[in-house]
Amino acid sequence: MSLFGDIKISRRVRKIWLSAGAVLVLTGLLAGGILWFEAARDTDLTDPTLNVTATSTEETDSNVPAFAFTDVAKELGVAMRHGPGPRTRSLIEDTGSGLAWGDFDGDGDFDLYCVNMPGPEGNGGGAQAGNRLFRNDGDRFTDVTEAAGVADAQAHGMGASVVDYDGDGDQDLYVTNFGANRLYRNRGDGTFEEVAAEAGVDGAQWSTAATWGDFNRDGHVDLYVCNYVDYDAVDFDTSSMSSAMGPFGVPFTLNPNSFDPVPNHLYRNRGDGTFEEVAQALGVDDPKGRSLCATFCDLDGDSWLDLYVNNDVSTNRLYRNMLGEAGAESTGEPVPFADRSAMTGTADARGSMGLSVGEIGAMVDRLDGLPDLFITHWVAQENALYQSVAEEDGPVLYLDKTRQFRLGEISLDAVGWGSVFADFDRDGRIDIAVANGSTLENKDDPKLLRPEKLFLLWNTGARYQNAASHAGEAFDKRYSGRGLAAADFDDDGDVDLAVCINRGAPLLLRNDTQTDNGFFKVRLDAPAAVACGARIELTLANDDDDDDDAKTSTQFRWWNSDASFMSGHAPEALFGIPHSWHVRRLQVTWADGTHSTLDAPQGLRVRVEHDGAN
Template sequence: MNGKSGVGLSRRRRRIRRSVVWMGLGGVALIAGAYWLERSRNTDLANPEDSVTSQFVHSAERESAIRYTDVSDQSGLSMRHGPGARQRLLPEDTGSGLAWGDFDGDGDWDLYAVNIPGSDPTEIGTNRLFRNDGGRFVEVGEGAGVADPTGFGMGASFVDYDGDGDQDIYVTNHGPNRLFQNQGDGTFVDVAQAAGVDGDAWSCGMAWGDVDRDGDLDLYVCNYLAYEATAAEAAQAQTSEFGEASVPYTLNPNAFDPAPNCLYLNDGRGAFVESAEGCGVLNADGRSLGVTLCDLDDDGWLDLYINNDVSTNRLFRNLSGRTLRGEHRSLRFEDLSPITGTADPRGSMGLSVAELGHMSEQYDGLPDLFITHWVAQENALYQSQRYPSGMFEYRDKTRQRRLGEIALDQVGWGCALIDMDLDGQVDIAVTNGSTLEEPKDVLRLQDQAMFLFQAQGQRFWEVAEQAGPSCARARAGRGLAAADYDGDGDVDIALLENRGELVLLRNDTLTDNLSLSIRLAGPAAQLLGASVEVQVGPRTQKLWLGGDVSYLSGHAPELIFGLGPQATADQVRVRWADGTTLTRDGVGAGRQTLSYP
C-alpha cells in the first residue's frame, strides 16, 4: 500500500534478509537440518535471480479464445461502493470484498458484497445481498438483516458455522465483526458478540476450517493495524514523496503498529474461544490481510499461510496428530516460513491455492501458492516441492512462468486460480487497482486494468485485452470472487471496485471443452479443507475447497475442472477434512454432487 518500505529492495537483498531471520530461529534447527539435507540432494532448485526473465508482455503472443462480458446491469447487480468523498484514510482505500454462497438453498449462487460508509453520517454504505433467481439477481440485504448499516466493511464469507445445513455469513470490519446466523426463512440474526467472534480490531481476511478435527468449524481472523488516524489529521498531515505522488502518513501502514490475529476455536455449543497465542499463531507483528487454512504438507491437518503487509509472511504447520516421544501433542503450530522459502517480506494482498501440476515436471499433490503484491514488487508464484522425509518447500517460479515483470506497475488484489477455457490447465485472474493517488486529484486513486493469465504449456500469457473491453477497462479493483453463477459449466467472475461499481463478468469463452463441477455434501466441518483430484488421461488436477481465498472474498464452494474435449473423467478422488476418502471411476461431465460417506 501507499508508502510501503522495501519497494526497491532487490530479490537478492530480500533473500539475504530472509536468511538473517532464519539464522536467529534456533528453535527450528533440527527441522532446518533435515531440510538442507534434502535440499542438497536436489541440485535443480530454482533461485529467483537465475530464473528465465519474463518480458513486459501485456497481451498474448498468440490468439486466445477466452472471453468475458460485463453483464452487471442486465443481471440486476447494482451497487456503488463507498458513498461520499474520499478522506485519504487507509481503511477506506483497503476494502472491500465479496462472497458467493447459497443462502436460500435453491442450488444457485447468491452474492454478498461489502461496503464502507461515507464521511458524513448521512452517507450510509450498506452491504448488499443479491439473491440469484435463475441468473437474475434481486437485492434482499436490508430485509434479510445483513445490510450492516453501521459497519465499516472489509471482507465476507459464507459458511455453515453451526452445522445446521444452511449458510451463514461472516463479515470483517474496521470495528466489530458480524456473524449473521441464517434463520432458515430468508432472514439472519447477528450473533457475533454472543458467539465471541466480534472483536474490536481492524479485521480483514478470514478462513474457516476444523483445525483441531473435533467435528466443528474454527475461525482464523487477520487483524491489520492499530489504526486511529482521523480525517482532520489526514488533512493536516505532512506528506512523503513517492515518485510523483505525495503520501500522508495516514495512508502508510508502516506508521501504525500491527494488530495481533485471532484463532477462534469452536466449543461445539455455539461459542468460540480465542486461542491464537496459546496455539502459536498470534502473528503479532504481521499486519495481516489474508489467510488460507489448507493442508499444505498433506498430513491430514489444516495448516495456515498468512499474507502480511510490509511484514514477513508466515507459514504455520499444524503439529496436531504428530507424536513426540510417544506422546500426542495438543493443538499447536510451528513457523516454517524461513525454511520453506515463503517468508516473503513484500506487501501481500491476494492469495490463491491450487495444484499447478501442469506447470511442473512432476505432479506432487501439494498446494501451490499465488500471491498478489503492491506496486514495484511483482506478484509471486510459489510451487511446492515434496521430499521423501515429509519436508516440503516452495520455489519462486514467478519469472519462469511469465508472471513477474508484467506486474511491476500494478497493485494486485483479488485473485483466483481457475480454468477459464476448460482445457485442463489452471489459469489466473487478478484484479488490479493502485493505492497511489492521481497527481492532479489526490481524492481519486489511480485505476488499473485487470490481468487474465492463460496457461499455455509451462508459461502464462496475459490475455485480458483479447478477452473483451470489460477486462481491459481500468478500475480501482479490490475484491474478486469466482462462481458459475448461471450454471453453464464455466467460471464467471465478480469484481468490486473501491469507490466504484460491482461488476459481473460472464464467461463467454469460445470453446467446445467440457467441465466437471464438483459439489461436496456432508457435515460442514468435513467440507472446508477437503481436496478433490480429477484424473483425465495422464493429467491429474487437484483443488481444495475453501483454500483459494482471493482478497477479502469468497469463491463459490464448487470446484470446476476442465476436461478438454473428454466427456468423462477417468477417476475422481475426494479426501475429506478428517482424512476419509472417496473414489469414483468414469465420472461424466456436468455437475456432480459427492456426499460424505
C-alpha cells in the same frame, strides 16, 4: 523537556514524526529502485547480468483463446456503489472491500454478498450505505438485503466469508469490519440473526479477512480472523501529513508502516454455538504481522490443516499444524502450530494482499498433489508464484517460479488484490485472474486513486500470458479493483467473476467464451468441518484409450482454501475437460483424512457425501 516542547499532539502523530527520518531514508532507496526500474524498461531485460524479472508476457500468442467476458452487473440487477461520497484519504477507505458467493436460500444457485462502507469517514450512512445481498433468481439478481437483515449500514466493511458453522444445513455469513465483526446465522427462511457477540467472535480491531477450517479435527469448524493495524482516525489530521513517500506522493496516514500491527484471532468452535480464542496459546496470533489474508489448507499432505497468512509490509507466515506428529495429542495439552515460514522459503516481507491455492506442477512435470501458492503484491513488487516441492521423508519447500512462468515484470506496474486459480477456457490447465488497483493517488487529483486493468493470465502449458486484451471490453478498462470472487452464477459450465471496485460499482463478469471443451462440477454435501480444506482430485483419460494403460491427466482443487482478498469463491469445484477427454475417476480427500472415490462418474455435475470411509 519534551522533544516537542509545549505543542500538544497525539501519541500517534508523535510516533509518525519520529519515524519520518527513517521513512525518508527508505523512500530514497525505494525511489532509486523505481528510477532504475523505469530506466531498465529501455534495456534488454533478458540480459542475465541485470538479475531482473524476465520480459513481459504481453507478446501475442497465436493460440490465445478468444476469451469473452461481459459485465452484466447493471443488466442483471447487481446495483450498488462502494463507499458512496468523496474520498477523504483514509487508509480504511482505500483498503476495502470484498465480496462472497454462497447459496443462502438453498435453491442450488449462487447468491452474491457485497461488502461496503458508509462513505466519507465520520459522515454516517448516506445513500446506498451498507452491505448488499443479491439473491440469484436464475435470470437476474434481486436485492434482498433489508429483508434478510444483513445491511449493517454504519459499519466500515472489509471482507466476507461463507460457511455452515453450526451444522444446520444453511450457509452462514461472517463479515469483517473496522470495528466489531458480524456473524450472521442463517435461519433458513431468508433471514439472518446477528450473533457475533453471543458467539464470542465479534472482536474490536480492524479485521480484514477470515478463513474456516477444523484445525484440531474435533468435528467443529474453527475460525481464523486476520487483523491489520492499530488505526485511530481521530489521532491525526489527514490534510496536514503530506507526501511522506517522496515520489509516490503517499501521505503517512496511508502508509501501513505508520501503524502498529494487531495480533490475529483463532477461534476454536466449542460445538455449542460459541467459540474460544486460542491464537496466542497455539502460536498463530502473529503479533508482528499486518494481516490481510489467510487460508486453512493441508500444505504438506499429512491430513492436518496448516495455516498460511499474508501480511502487508510484514513477514508472511506458514504455520504447520503439529497435531499430526506422533504423540502430539497424548499430553492432553494444547499443541501449538510451528512457524515454518523461513524453513519453507515463504517468509515474504513484501506488501502481500491476495492469496490463491492451486496445483501448477503439470507445467514442470512435477504434479505432486500438494497446493502451490499465488500471492499478489504492491506496486514495484512482482507477484509471487510458489511451487511446492516435497522430497521423500523431508519437509515441503517452496520454489519461487514467478520468473520462470513469466508472472514477474507484468505485475511490477500494478497493485494486485483479489485473485483466483480457475480454468477459464476449460482446457484442463488452471489460469489466474487478478483484480488490480493502485493505492497511489492521481497526481492531477489526489482525491482519486490511479485505476488499473485487471489481469487474465492464461496458462499456455509452459508459462502464463496476460490475455486481458483478448477478453473483451471489461478487461480493457481501468478500475480500482479490490476483492474478487469466482462462481458459475449462470450454471453454464464456465467460471464467472465478481469484482469489488473501490468507490465504484461492482463488476459481474459473465464468461461468454466459446469453446468445444467440456466441464465437470463437484459439490460437497458434507459438514464444513470435513469439507473446508478438502482436496478434490479428478483424473481424466483420453477418449481414444479405454484400457487401464491409457494416457491420463490429473487436476486438483482445494475446497474453500483459495482465499482471494477478503472474499469468498462459490462453494463448488469446476474442472475443465479438454476436447476428446473424459472423467475416469474422482477422489475427495476430506479434511479429516478419509477418502471418497467415484470411478467413471456419470453426468456433468456430481455431489459427494462424506461417508467416513478410507
